[in-house]
Amino acid sequence: MIYSELHNILSSKTIHLKSGQYLFTQGDSVKNIYCVNKGRIKLVRDTFEGTPILIHVAYAEESIAEASLFSKKYHCSAMAGTNTEVIVYSKDELLKILQENPESMMNLLKQLTTQVRDLRMLNETKSIYSAKEKVLTYLSTEFHRDKDSDLPLKDIAQKIGMAHETFYRTLKILENNGKIKRNKSHIKLTNL
Amino acid sequence: MIYSELHNILSSKTIHLKSGQYLFTQGDSVKNIYCVNKGRIKLVRDTFEGTPILIHVAYAEESIAEASLFSKKYHCSAMAGTNTEVIVYSKDELLKILQENPESMMNLLKQLTTQVRDLRMLNETKSIYSAKEKVLTYLSTEFHRDKDSDLPLKDIAQKIGMAHETFYRTLKILENNGKIKRNKSHIKLTNL
DNA sequence: AGAAACATATGATTTGAATCATGTGGTTGC
DNA sequence: GCAACCACATGATTCAAATCATATGTTTCT
Structure with a gap:
């Protein structure tokens, strides 16, 4: 997780959410x-106009709201998509520790740069129109x-922005073409 | 820019690139x-297999390679998309200053959290299939x-992952429906 | 263990975004 | 000031991805 080493220093508690329950609300x-x-x-954002939009889905080991470390208010709402377990840290305590501890701040900085890189990569993956290429x-x-x-494959499909049906089909085609191998649900590129 | 306050502290130089020239190369x-x-x-990434893929386009005031602050090697190549002016900072010097100066590190952290948020938002915008909705x-x-x-509209189209032709058309439709207003190249949502 | 919920899978059909083509207007560079 | 390049625009066409439907396999909850 993003705070691995900090986890031992920081006080924390664990909470359990039922599917559909809110962790926090926009505002x-x-x-x-x-x-x-x-x-x-x-993470869901309520837009003035019309339907709320999905901003992000955070899975196990992922931190959320670190993007809100410097915000007064949450800019989106967080809802459990299934029964979920969440570790809670105090924002103020985290900020304090970071300030006293440049090394851990540097570490967080590093994690964020990785996140930025991954997001950019994903972003451009999403720009690809052809399902196979994507x-x-x-x-x-x-x-x-x-x-x-x-x-789950379904979630990957959503992550890369394609209908899950298309994803299943595309995987099959790529498998038949010998471009990928699958055993159970693990997928591997053939080349390299 | 991302290093606004640091700009005065850091030594820097400016370089000029012709369209198509490389700033640095992957590796x-x-x-x-x-x-x-x-x-x-x-920012372009060479993939072992087949065509290089575009990772990101950085415009004026945008910093690049800050995602590489902690990397030994660049994970992508940077090419000028048009005649371009770039300010150069030393990575080591920047890291040193950040370490000595927790406040500016905190500031950079803040900028990165904003970047993460924006990227997520953009990401989900890209997931929307319908051109109008998107x-x-x-x-x-x-x-x-x-x-x-x-x-330019063309660049926005690319940013949100749609063909520029579709973008022009969609803007026109939305304008005719009264959902948006345009004067010159500034676009505004009607509601709110 | 059984039920409910969900992931995987695949077929048939529709649709709308990409693509190709072409033209105009606006900027930029020499 | 001219030429080259690029943004903007719009029409015609294609095609592949979304959608709808339905079925089976798999996890999860109680």
């Missing part, structure tokens, strides 16, 4: 920073091997 | 951090008003 003042331990949390590009990224390896 | 060791002053820089969602974001307001 609430930012008191806490969270880390998903199990399950998933959807899937191959996604599979060639690091975060597929690392973090995403145990995500 | 080069990371000596410098850059900030685009004028023009634009494309454009409306994009227009409702902050970074449209702030940073993107002077981008």
Whole structure:
């Protein structure tokens, strides 16, 4: 998780959310920073006009609201997408520790740079129109091997911005073409 | 720019690139951090398999390679997309200053959290399939008003992952429906 | 253990975004 | 001031991805 080493220093508590329950609501003042331990949390933004939009889905080991470390209010709402376990840290305490402890701040900085890079990569993957190309590009990224390896296919489909039906089909085609191999739910590029 | 206050402390120099010239190449060791002053820089990643893919386009006031602050080697190449002016900072010097100066580190942290938030937002905008919905969602974001307001429409189209032709057409439809107003190249949502 | 909820899978159909083509207007550079 | 380049625009066409439907396999909850 993003605060691995800090976890021992910081006081924390664990809370359990039922699917559909809210962790916080857009506009609430930012008191806490969270880390998903199990399950998933959807970040949803209420727009003045019309339907709320999904901003992000955080899975196990992912921290959320660190983007709100410097905000007064949450700019989105967080809802459990399934029964979920979340670790809670105090924002103020975290900020204090970071200030006293440049090394851990540097560490957090590092994690954020990685996040930025991953997000950019994902962003451009999403720009690819062709399903085959998109899937191959996604599979060639690091975060597929690392973090995403145990995500349901359906969720991966959503992550890269394609209908899950299309994703299943595309995987099959690529498999038949010998471009990828699958055993159980682990997918591997053939080349390299 | 991302290092606004640091700019005065850090030593820097400005370099000029012709369209198509490389700033650095994937695999080069990371000596410098850059900030685009004028023009634009494309970050491109060479994939073992097949065509290189575009990771990001950095415009004026945008820093690049800060995602590489902690990397030994650049993970992508940077090419000028047009005649471009870039400010160069030394990575080591920047890291040193940050360490000595927790406040500026905190500041950089803050900028990165904003970047993460924006990227997530953009990411989900890209997931929207319907052109109209996608454009409306994009227009409702902050970074449209702030940073993107002077981008060519063509570049915005690329940023949100749609063919520029579709973007022009969609804008026209939305304008005819009274959902948006345009004067010159500034676009505004009607409601709110 | 059984039920409910969800992931995986695949077929049929529709649709709308990409693509190709072409033209005009506006900037930029020499 | 001219030429080259690029943004903007719009029409016609194609095609592949979304959608709808339905079924089976798999986890999860009680």
